[in-house]
Amino acid sequence: MLCALAARIFHDTFAVHNRPEDMAAYMDEAFTPDRLRAELEDPRSIVLLAFVEDEPAGYAKLSSGETPECVTGPRPVELARLYADRAWHGRGVGAALMTATLDAARALGAATLWLGVWERNDRAIAFYRKCGFEPCGSHPFWLGADEQTDVLMVRALDEHASSAG
Numbered sequence: 001m002l003c004a005l006a007a008r009i010f011h012d013t014f015a016v017h018n019r020p021e022d023m024a025a026y027m028d029e030a031f032t033p034d035r036l037r038a039e040l041e042d043p044r045s046i047v048l049l050a051f052v053e054d055e056p057a058g059y060a061k062l063s064s065g066e067t068p069e070c071v072t073g074p075r076p077v078e079l080a081r082l083y084a085d086r087a088w089h090g091r092g093v094g095a096a097l098m099t100a101t102l103d104a105a106r107a108l109g110a111a112t113l114w115l116g117v118w119e120r121n122d123r124a125i126a127f128y129r130k131c132g133f134e135p136c137g138s139h140p141f142w143l144g145a146d147e148q149t150d151v152l153m154v155r156a157l158d159e160h161a162s163s164a165g
Contacts, residue, residue: 022144058084070137073112116150
């Protein structure tokens with residue numbers, strides 16, 4: 001279920017802006033059952049699923065690990081993915097996932113949450129800004145053979161708050 005959801009959302013979000021061969025190369029690597037199983041079993045990762053009326057509507061992934069130098073806040077955790085199915089855009093799924101992600105990051109003991117978002121994904125950048133994230137740098141992201149740029153964004157986690165904004 002997660003493989004199908006993740007692949008569909010990624011394809012729906014990015015296929016129109018990228019070469020088919022780059023999309024295929026990335027998707028064939030990133031959304032295999034073995035790859036997603038390894039991510040689910042990784043003790044440094046937490047995957048959250050959103051359902052609407054028993055149907056999967058989105059997912060998020062937190063990951064502890066290497067942190068870019070521009071992320072200077074204490075106890076950082078990465079928001080590695082946050083995707084809502086296109087059918088649920090603008091209907092609260094992304095905000096609910098963000099709230100759950102912020103709460104999960106706090107429960108891990110994080111004080112800083114950071115993410116990378118494609119510089120051409122204006123909708124996502126606006127969403128993250130609304131949720132309190134600010135740009136702090138950038139890094140490359142490879143989609144197949146195409147080197148792209150992700151904007152790195154960061155926000156502090158208020159220990160007592162539990163909302164997306």
